[in-house]
Amino acid sequence: MAGKDFYEVLGVPLGAAPEEIKKAYRRAALKHHPDRNPGNKEAEERFKEAAEAYSVLIDPDKKAVYDQYGSDGLRSQGYSGFDSSVFEDFEDILGNFFGFSFGDLFGTAERNRRRxxxxxxxxxxxxxxxxxxxxxxxxxxIKLTRHEKCSSCNGSKLRPGSRKSVCPACQGRGQIRYQQGFFTLSRTCSHCRGAGEIIASPCGECQGTGMIKEKTSLKIKIPAGMDNGTRLRVPGEGEAGEKDMPRGDLYVITRIRKHAFFEREKNDLSCEVPLSFAQAALGARIEVPTFEGNEVLKIPPGVQSGEVFRLKGKGIRDVDGRRKGDLYVKVIVTTPADLTKEQKSLLLKLAELRGETIDDVDKSVVLKVRNLFH
Ligand SMILES: [Zn+2]
Ligand SMILES: [Zn+2]
Known part of the structure; x- marks a missing residue:
């Protein structure tokens, strides 16, 4: 099939969009599918051609090489033949139409299929x-229970002193081959579950699984900046691997308890602090707690209840450690409810000086809000 123009094979113009290429391939594959053309060698060839053309034109890297240097260019770049990822791609497009792996059709599935x-x-x-x-x-x-390699059989699953034997059903291949139409297909051997070997006398300690559940405790360093649902990967602290394969990883997902004083929004914190009337009117310097010590916040004179001040960089460090969030401080002007006689008279004096009515009916409120009613 070498030498044929891939664009011609699929019947698409140079520069066709991936969607167009996919459509054209699907059309060609369905038309020339061997099941629809039993015994037709020509159709089978067309079918393979279409698959090869598609595998090149749908891959931006391969397509670039092909567009410039043709099939020879592809071969010189090591792009000859099919790789299994391409088959997955085809199966994805054609759905379950085939019901078998493309590897069978192209004869590339001959490699050892044992599990x-x-x-x-x-x-x-x-x-x-x-x-x-x-x-x-x-x-x-943290304490956890995980699978460790069975120390009695060292993960071999065998009773010490015994040996594995070749699976009689598949003769050790792990796959059972069978004929369908003119294809030879294969499926995983159910007798040995694809292992190619069977264990006649399993290890008693682990019941032939090679693994034993064990409790363990680990010290985990949680970095600054974790949020609700952040996944922390602890490499190599998952379950033991089979034979000499590496351990899995452990993922720690953090949940953050609600805080009595601070609220969190991503990396920013916010809080509310009380301010007396005099502090609000005259301005003040107040101390605000943060997780890294107290900070002095300067309140300008004449601040209103509910105003928010920002303390830059006093929030939470980003988990990658690069930037820090801010702390938003909302001031709440509080009204004293426990005035002494002297304090009361001073406040009355202040009200008098400001022309505010205390004992009589205050009519100024109506005047102030009147225009809001119309
Ligand atoms: Zn064992
Ligand atoms: Zn078998």
Missing amino acids: QPERGRDLALEMEISLEEAALGVEKE
Whole structure:
């Protein structure tokens, strides 16, 4: 099939969009599909051509090489033949139309299909921490149960002294081959579950699984900046892998407890602080608590209740450590409810000086809000 123009094969113009290429390929694949053309060698060739053309034109890198240097260019760049990811792509497009792997059709699936030892599974657990711990980072001890390699059989799954035997059903291939139409297909051997070997006398300690559940405790460093639902990856602390395969990873997902004083919005914090009438009227310097010590906030004279001040960089450090959020301080002017006689008379004096009515009916409010009613 070398030498044929891929654009011609699919019947698309140079510069066709990926959607167009996909459509054209689907059309060609369905038309020339061997099931629809039993015994037709020509159709099978067309079918393969279309698949090859598609595998090149849909891949931006391969397409660029092909557009400039043609098929020879592809081969010199090591792009010859099909790789399995391309088959996955095809299966994705054609859905379950085929019901078998493309690898079978192209004869590239001859490599050893035995189930290989797997790396350990990842584990995930949730951990609740305080807002302060989230802001500053913390070291925590966690307890968990995870699978460890069975020490009795060293993960081999075999009773010590016994051996594995070749699976009689698949003769050790892990796959059972069968004929469908003119294709030879294969499926995973159900007798050995693809392992190619069977264990006649399994290890008693782990019931032949090679793994044993064990309780363990770990010290985990939680960096500053964790938020609700942040996933922290602790490499190599998941479950043990099979044979010599590496352990899985552990993921710690943080939940942040509500704080009595601070509210958090991403990396910003906010809080409310009380201010007396005199402080609000005259201005003041007040101390505001943060997770890294107290900060002095300068309140200008004449501030109103509910006004918000920003303390830059006094929020929470971003988890990547680069920037810090801000702290928003909302001042709430509080009214004294426990005035002494002397304080009362001073306030009355102030009201008098400002022409405010205390004992009589105050008519000025109506005047002030009148225009809001019309
Ligand atoms: Zn064992
Ligand atoms: Zn088998």
